[in-house]
Amino acid sequence: MLGAATAAHQVEGNNINSDCWVMEQLPHSSYDEPSLDAVDHYNRYEEDIKLMADAGLNTYRFSVEWARIQPTKDSWEASEIEHYRNVLKFCHKTGIKPIVTMHHFSSPKWLITEGGWESPKVVEYFADYCARAACELGDLMEYVFTINEANMRLQLASLIKDMKNRMKRTESDVQVGVNLMRENMQKAAMEAAQAFGVDDPGKVCNFVSLCTPEGDLLVMKAHEAARDAMKKECPHLKIGLTLSLHDMQWIPDGEENAKKEWDDEFTHYLPYIQKDDFLGAQCYTRKCYGPDGTVQSATNTSYTQMGYEDYPQAIGNVVRAAARDFKGDIIVTENGIATDNDNRRAEFINEALESIQACIMDGIPVKGYMYWSLLDNFEWQKGYSKTFGLIAVDRATQKRYPKGSLKALGAWAEQ
Template sequence: MAHFPEGFLWGASTAAHQVEGNNTNSDFWLMENLEGSVFAEPSGSAVDHYIRFKEDIAEMAKMGLNAYRFSLEWARIEPEEGQYDAAEIAHYRDVLLTCKEYQITPIVTLHHFSSPQWLIRLGGWESAETPAKFARYCTHVMRELGEWIPYVCTINEANISIGIKKIMKRYELKSGSPGAQVGMNMEKMAQMQKYYMELSKAFGVPPTEVHSFLAPRSEEGLAVIFQAHVAAREAIRQISPQTKVGVTLSLYDIQSAPGGEENAKEAWQEEFLQFVSYLQEDDFFGLQNYTRAVYGPDGLLPIPENAETTQMGNEYYPEALGAVVRYVSQHLKMPIMITENGVATDDDTRRVAFIDRALKGVHTCISDGYQILGYMHWSLMDNFEWQLGFSKRFGLIAVDRATQERTVKPSGYHLGNIARRNAI
């Protein structure tokens, strides 16, 4: 039996918009409910986690998990610029206190893709003013809640727009390449022009200026996101110096076939290395990985025809996680928190196998001296996968959305048993 370090955090992750439901002040809520939306369906009540969070956290503890990564919804807390909702702060305080009650360590994400509608109307994630607005929100949250937050991730997958841009380009070329690590509805991409006209009307800005977090991004906009991280980190440390601060990035295990070494090197530079300077002062790094990407002499190679694939169109390749830990650790001398790793499948036996193979790589990294704080599986529950709706199932817990009844899957008990013995 291979043991993990004492105090290792074992948990699962969620994102507020994907699980809470009725997030009516967010940009995503508006986008989902427009006529001609590219979303397969609206989030609606999602999996009702906003109401049922206590039973969900209790279930995590019962399973054997000791950590929970979840996000606070900026659009709930600051529904209009400069106006903070005390009831929503009280709600998230209840979530944090419930974690404390069940001895679950909270890992809080302050922005997980969805934003207040007012932010988009003011330029969104291309505006040079957004970092200050985000830092102001973070200051308010940490002033109210910081004493119960030991770990905070400022922004989820700050580099995700790079992957989205590549996915859209591959879609245009009709190549059978890896899917995105976020739910994008490529079947509806053809109607985007009309959709952006509707978005323009809804947000009251020109069609080319609807800058939500997952929208195509300029180089300046990409810098805005990382500047927002830096500004938030400084604000958090002033208010809550005991809280450990990091950011999460979406990273493939970038590999090369013969002749593809230079292309793989360029991919690492684009998706990770260019951002290292923004992260050097962080307390930890949030690593999110689901699969690999293999480059040949002509660029990204398609997934092999005989490879097992997931519901997201990714290659089933749990060994990617350990490889990315090793690569990141060469360039960032800080602890790593695995904030997302998982697989979309209806075959839960494949999820169990994925967990085992991924954790074997994690344990080998720890044995070789790499500092890893914990493993957060994506996700706690089957939930709303953005543009793809509720069709993709990542959860350790199944949810019957007609009744909102929860059922722990064998994979949930499996990960919980690993957590209880702190060993694989």
């Protein structure tokens, strides 16, 4: 499976019932700008999927938006289910295999009011949503991911703790567009509490927020409950989750630090994914460790717009590391580069896929590669300034401009 990926909130536009939309509108928002119409994928998905097919891609990973389907706790929008049925149907019509993610960072506003991802109630709520969606969409689906980057909450909590302790960590140490330690954060927290109707800013627990160890476990319980509930409705579905992973490397006396980070990032989740049909591996770069923590790679030559080291070989190394512990199929569900140099993007794709091809030649069961992302889109709190896409978008007109990198990725389908 060779394709590209998107996330609903980042591309669809006007996701007005989501927690992210609420957070974007705050007077002291941590978002650089609001998502607004995004790149209008909600209305232009046929054009975008056709561009993929024309380029030779055969798979599209996208998310359905919980906040659209269940905008309030007691409502269920049949028209939104029909919208996603139409997306799935068009994928099949154009020869594109859909891979569906049930939750990609954004949650319904009402869920946060109910305690969000630190409340035990989220397990039942998420499982019920996934089961009903599977019942109504499952005949058009095969591969499903419950939760995108299920380890992201714990990664952010660790990063913020280290930054508060003045350790040498930056926002680029997590593979998502966030703005941390900004001015007026206390005001923003108070505004968020008021917007979500909770009495304590610490109770605003969306998916990209501080996480307790108990909250980390709740994500895994929600995954297991959702997986089992969907399997009950549709036994044919192949179900897993995705994890944000780094290629862990080290210099002398840094190996133990690297191994501890890998355990935090990956191996401690293994008990909760043993019954999964596959693992979604997501990686953009590497981390290098010394005896006192992270160090700069001695061979580094350049960084991406996100502040990551430009290191395409990381994805192959991550797949090999994951395969040592996870004995099942692996799908690369995100890998890409934020750059305004599309020639470099095409080179990055070729180098990354060469590393994946080597994994396959060595017998590692890699079943697919999804580039992030199909379109230049809304990189969460970083807004529209980061360009990952295979397709550029003029947001004033929403006109699409396929890049040379789209053809470069499609050319691998013929190999």
